[in-house]
Amino acid sequence: MHKVLITGAKGQVGSELLKALPKGFTAIALDSTELNITDQQQVTAVIAQHKPDLIINAAAYTAVDKAESDSATAFAVNEQGVAWLAQGAQEAGIPLFHISTDYVFDGNATTPYKENDPVNPQSIYGASKLAGEQILSSTLNQHIILRTSWVFGATGNNFVKTMLRLAAERDELSVVADQYGCPTSANSIAGVLWQLAQMYLASGHLPWGVYHFSNSPACTWYDFACEIFKQAASMQLLETVPTVQAITTAEYPTAAHRPAWSVLHTEKIEHLLQAKTPNWQQQLRQVLQELH
Ligand SMILES: NC(=O)c1ccc[n+]([C@@H]2O[C@H](COP(=O)([O-])OP(=O)(O)OC[C@H]3O[C@@H](n4cnc5c(N)ncnc54)[C@H](OP(=O)(O)O)[C@@H]3O)[C@@H](O)[C@H]2O)c1
Numbered sequence: 001m002h003k004v005l006i007t008g009a010k011g012q013v014g015s016e017l018l019k020a021l022p023k024g025f026t027a028i029a030l031d032s033t034e035l036n037i038t039d040q041q042q043v044t045a046v047i048a049q050h051k052p053d054l055i056i057n058a059a060a061y062t063a064v065d066k067a068e069s070d071s072a073t074a075f076a077v078n079e080q081g082v083a084w085l086a087q088g089a090q091e092a093g094i095p096l097f098h099i100s101t102d103y104v105f106d107g108n109a110t111t112p113y114k115e116n117d118p119v120n121p122q123s124i125y126g127a128s129k130l131a132g133e134q135i136l137s138s139t140l141n142q143h144i145i146l147r148t149s150w151v152f153g154a155t156g157n158n159f160v161k162t163m164l165r166l167a168a169e170r171d172e173l174s175v176v177a178d179q180y181g182c183p184t185s186a187n188s189i190a191g192v193l194w195q196l197a198q199m200y201l202a203s204g205h206l207p208w209g210v211y212h213f214s215n216s217p218a219c220t221w222y223d224f225a226c227e228i229f230k231q232a233a234s235m236q237l238l239e240t241v242p243t244v245q246a247i248t249t250a251e252y253p254t255a256a257h258r259p260a261w262s263v264l265h266t267e268k269i270e271h272l273l274q275a276k277t278p279n280w281q282q283q284l285r286q287v288l289q290e291l292h
Contacts, residue, residue: 001026002201005052007037007085008059012156013099016190017058022198028052032059037081047088053201055089056097056193057082060129064103065255067125078128079135086139095142095200095208097193102149102181102214104130107259112218114265115147115210123256133210144196145210146189146269149262150224152283153186154290159221163228164291167242177222177246181262182214185283189213195273207272212264215280222246227281231288 002025008014009029018029028050035046037059047055061067061077082098089096103126104119121127136143152158166173192213200206219227225244232238249258266277 002054002197003028003050003052004197005046005050005055006030007035007055007057008032010155011058011060011062012151012153012158012186013189014058015155016153016186017056017193020187020190020194022194025194025197037085038076040084040087043084043088047092051092052094054095054097054197055085056197057085058099060099061125064123064125064258067128068123068255071124071128074124074128075131078125079131082132083135083139086136086143089142090140095144095206096136096140097144097146097196098132098136099189100133100145100147100210101126101129102147102262102264103259104133104147105259105262107179107261109261112263112265113212115212115268122259125256137209141208142206143208144206146192147210147212147264148184148189149214149264150181150183151186151189152183152287154287155186159183159224160228160284160287161291163225164232164237167229167232167238167240170242171240172243172245173225174245174247174252175222175225176249176252177220178248179258179260179262180218180220181259182216182218182264183224183280183284184214185278185280185287187286188215188278188283192269192273211269211272212266213269213277214264214266215278215283216266216276217279218263219280227284228288231281231285235288235292237288237292
């Protein structure tokens, strides 16, 4: 049995990792109350106690707007917490798989971002996630950084669940139509992480480094909302479908700046796994069925 330590086990990705646990693996799945990754002693003690073969860090500070006024906590979790995990993994001689974000880029591009494109975060959250990437890659050779975008799933808070909630409360909604990105199911992220884990544990090696993974194709938040309502209505998940107004980012001010272009180039991971990234509309159908 391969033993994998999963942090942030009750988050969107953490819970999908558990649901998709492959045969031959056992998970030590700990939520923030069981393992606070900002506490070095706890991190060291958990690794010493369980002796995992691999760590998957699904823990993060993900409140993008709140981070603007709570920078210390964002950096404590997204940088310092990753540093403790990387140090613990280094001492134990095991790899760390980590998840990062499209928000490390400034969003001024017009073609999909490749792994080695220049980073330039525009928010505290993005900066804290980039700091986590940097400390991980400088501490531990055996690491995977999987950058992803617009995560949704049946568990936790996300755009799909917000849209369904608002649809039950309102007849009309305004959704931003000038930010482009790729919705990505938490379930598909978990699938990729488990495939990488299986590859590593079968061979003792992986081509370490940064990978971009998202579902496809790119769309705007407005397109995403329209598809959520179309599918939810066809499944009788909604009593009435709201009218969706397309608005600009300027008409929907938020504390954190969001990239206008968040599309990730996914060929590197597709080549490694010999598989195309999944279609988000299909992934959405599965999530809505689960919520049904
Ligand atoms: N959500 C997105 O749209 C998105 C987009 C791109 C990349 N990502 C990245 O994908 C990864 C997974 O995100 P997600 O959407 O699954 O996030 P999530 O649902 O917010 O889950 C994050 C989990 O981390 C836990 N956590 C927070 N602080 C912690 C600490 N100090 N110690 C241990 N656990 C802690 C949280 O627990 P509590 O709730 O108890 O605090 C939560 O269960 C993150 O690295 C995120 O940056 C997410």
